[in-house]
Amino acid sequence: MTANPGAEVTCPSCGAPTAVSDSFCEACGTELAPPMVSTAPPGYRAECPVCSVDPEAPPSAITAEGYCESCGRKVPSGRDHSELDLGLLAGVTDRGLRHTRNEDAMALATADAPGGPVAIAVVCDGVSTSPRPDDASLAAAQASVRALLTSARRGDDPAEASLAAVQVARQALIGIGSPGEAPSATYISAVVGSDAVTVCWLGDSRAYWLSTGPDTARLSTDDSLAEEMVARGAMSEAEALASPQAHVITRWLGADLADPEPHVVRFEPPGPGVVLVCSDGLWNYQPGAPGLAQLVLPAALTDPLGAAAELVKFALGAGGMDNITVVLAPFPLAPFPEEPPHPKTVPVQRQETLPRRTPP
Amino acid sequence: MTESGFTVDVDQNEYLPEGGREVSAIVTVASAADAAGLASPGPAGAEPDGSAEIIIIDCSGSMEYPRTKIAAARAATAAAVDVVRDGVLFSVIAGTNLAFSVFPADGSMARADASSRAAAKQAVAGLRAGGGTAIGQWLDLARQTFARYPARLRHAILLTDGKNQHESSEQLAATVSQCEGFFSCDCRGIGTDWEVKELRTISTALLGSVDIVPDPSGLAADFEAMMANAMGKQVADVVLQVWTPQHATVKFVKQVAPTVDDLTDRRTPSGPQAGDYPTGAWGPGESRDYHVGVEVTPAGLGDVMLAARVKLLAKSASGTDVLGQGLVRATWTDDEALSTKINPGVAHYTGQAELAAAIQEGLEARKAGDEETATAKLGRAVALAHQSGNEDTAKLLAKVVDVVDVETGRVRLKKQVEDADEMALDTRSTKTVRARK
Numbered sequence: 066m067t068a069n070p071g072a073e074v075t076c077p078s079c080g081a082p083t084a085v086s087d088s089f090c091e092a093c094g095t096e097l098a099p100p101m102v103s104t105a106p107p108g109y110r111a112e113c114p115v116c117s118v119d120p121e122a123p124p125s126a127i128t129a130e131g132y133c134e135s136c137g138r139k140v141p142s143g144r145d146h147s148e149l150d151l152g153l154l155a156g157v158t159d160r161g162l163r164h165t166r167n168e169d170a171m172a173l174a175t176a177d178a179p180g181g182p183v184a185i186a187v188v189c190d191g192v193s194t195s196p197r198p199d200d201a202s203l204a205a206a207q208a209s210v211r212a213l214l215t216s217a218r219r220g221d222d223p224a225e226a227s228l229a230a231v232q233v234a235r236q237a238l239i240g241i242g243s244p245g246e247a248p249s250a251t252y253i254s255a256v257v258g259s260d261a262v263t264v265c266w267l268g269d270s271r272a273y274w275l276s277t278g279p280d281t282a283r284l285s286t287d288d289s290l291a292e293e294m295v296a297r298g299a300m301s302e303a304e305a306l307a308s309p310q311a312h313v314i315t316r317w318l319g320a321d322l323a324d325p326e327p328h329v330v331r332f333e334p335p336g337p338g339v340v341l342v343c344s345d346g347l348w349n350y351q352p353g354a355p356g357l358a359q360l361v362l363p364a365a366l367t368d369p370l371g372a373a374a375e376l377v378k379f380a381l382g383a384g385g386m387d388n389i390t391v392v393l394a395p396f397p398l399a400p401f402p403e404e405p406p407h408p409k410t411v412p413v414q415r416q417e418t419l420p421r422r423t424p425p
Numbered sequence: 426m427t428e429s430g431f432t433v434d435v436d437q438n439e440y441l442p443e444g445g446r447e448v449s450a451i452v453t454v455a456s457a458a459d460a461a462g463l464a465s466p467g468p469a470g471a472e473p474d475g476s477a478e479i480i481i482i483d484c485s486g487s488m489e490y491p492r493t494k495i496a497a498a499r500a501a502t503a504a505a506v507d508v509v510r511d512g513v514l515f516s517v518i519a520g521t522n523l524a525f526s527v528f529p530a531d532g533s534m535a536r537a538d539a540s541s542r543a544a545a546k547q548a549v550a551g552l553r554a555g556g557g558t559a560i561g562q563w564l565d566l567a568r569q570t571f572a573r574y575p576a577r578l579r580h581a582i583l584l585t586d587g588k589n590q591h592e593s594s595e596q597l598a599a600t601v602s603q604c605e606g607f608f609s610c611d612c613r614g615i616g617t618d619w620e621v622k623e624l625r626t627i628s629t630a631l632l633g634s635v636d637i638v639p640d641p642s643g644l645a646a647d648f649e650a651m652m653a654n655a656m657g658k659q660v661a662d663v664v665l666q667v668w669t670p671q672h673a674t675v676k677f678v679k680q681v682a683p684t685v686d687d688l689t690d691r692r693t694p695s696g697p698q699a700g701d702y703p704t705g706a707w708g709p710g711e712s713r714d715y716h717v718g719v720e721v722t723p724a725g726l727g728d729v730m731l732a733a734r735v736k737l738l739a740k741s742a743s744g745t746d747v748l749g750q751g752l753v754r755a756t757w758t759d760d761e762a763l764s765t766k767i768n769p770g771v772a773h774y775t776g777q778a779e780l781a782a783a784i785q786e787g788l789e790a791r792k793a794g795d796e797e798t799a800t801a802k803l804g805r806a807v808a809l810a811h812q813s814g815n816e817d818t819a820k821l822l823a824k825v826v827d828v829v830d831v832e833t834g835r836v837r838l839k840k841q842v843e844d845a846d847e848m849a850l851d852t853r854s855t856k857t858v859r860a861r862k
Contacts, residue, residue: 132730132752133670133731135671135698136670136672137669137671137673137730137732138670138730138731139728139729139730162758163758165754165756
């Protein structure tokens, strides 16, 4: 515990001194170290990538479902591919090659908490068969990360804060549905502190601890039929992954599951490494922790954004059958920057970023 | 069910290979089973009910041979009149080479109640046969009679036993096109001296059914059922509005269940990239499938395109209501496992449409004495009916051909075929079975 934690921070906007536990500057009201969410960036306006560059074509409207009213093309949304970089951790989410929209959402935050810097990541994967899965995952991730950020700044116990945040996320997700609808999503949060990682989840989005040593491990267990089969010894992991039930989840976030009972795990890393939080769009192609470690280390220790982008590229190259979300937080956390990091979102049009698949 | 009481579902394989242009989808439109849940667009207006019904009875001289025909027509009309709901406007027209208002005799329409129904049945009991057949004249009098009253739903039943002989086919076609979109008409042929093609042309244009009633004794039940069905209709003038991207073409729009009905040529433009296709009136608990084919300009691998948006609209004097919509997509992929997968619904209905065409072409060839083509076409029909589980059609086919091998469709034409069996096969050739989902 620092003796006088408040004196070291100033508001990046007006320079007034602020306490580390403050969410907003008392002087000018600027939000301090705001969380970042993988939504469309402010001012983003969807436009047809084809008709907008044709000087002959009249300006065309975009339908509610996201298609160009003139040529019919699906217009890239701000969520198709976005990259978030908060310095202490970074994430990339991508629509993949088979789905028409990105139903994954991620939300990241950092805090200069009483016990030192904290990095927070939340990843939700909307359940495709439920209504508005893209809105559901986003609402849940956004609500949860704010709750976790507030708790971290207060110095609350991360395990208790994580469980409380699940309830906040669930209410936010239920709130977007109309009566009779039950939007649903998977949920996973990771709170990385100076001595431990707290992971809390429902469903089959995963967290891993990746290092060069034997401590490399998966931190979460899936709430899925496949995992249950493996746990009971009825199938091998490879068989379970190949089975049609592999992705049937047994717990999730949604109005149709009244008391979801999230799991919480606390992990103390024995040395340096990286915390990976991801959706099944990544781990489908590399479920094993040692394999994932090989893919991202050592790059992820110093360049989490670049390493996350590499992992997304790996999943796209392997088929990109699902939406892909990857968040990486190197451990131990870097010292909290003197000025809160300037948040960066990178909406990129797919055409430029996606490798074209070569026929097998 | 949605608020409108209608649902629109799209079943398709949206994946196309690189450069692929043909997009095909089955669009299922269903109405709520519960009548109260169906939207009746527009204000009720001055009419307490808004429905109008006309029964058109062939009274040409041939209806006397055998006598049972005119007697059955009288009884069937009486049975249908009994089913007309209180408050509905109705009238009865008799047709020969001219057309006469039988009830009310002054060419008006009566509002149904116990006394008007009794009066109508009395007037119908006095019907005598004599004279020729000019179906266009009959339809024209029906059109003029309907036109005197505002109504939301206009429906007619037409019964004939013969060919249209006392006017030209051009005259008939001109009258039919005047009636198109104004009222719907179910057609029935009694006996075997009428022409299937002629009645089918009328019933198709007027969005009704066509069938043979070989035995006069079956007529009353059929009329009653038709009238009951008409009384169940609640939403008039429902159209499918199909939007397509620029440079795309609608190749076809067909109703494929419960019967095959090609709507492709019945498009009315309704915007720069949209056209309307008529589906007629809808009652509660109906479900119809439509096969929509669109040709699009190929986009790049990984691109997604809206190939068509199918909106279900109810048009009325007070405006247009959107009852529902479905999206037909195209996604280009180099994954052959995806792009070569044939959608079972599309395959099934492509087969059912081919089945209907094979029967009609086979019977045509048989009539023209071209036994080779008739054998090949009807054989193909036997195989298709068998593969798709269309047992009703298979049974009708078995009355016209001897089946040697049902799998390959090897058949022999029967030497002796009852006219009624051949006409039943022809009229019912368009009946399909639903795709298994």
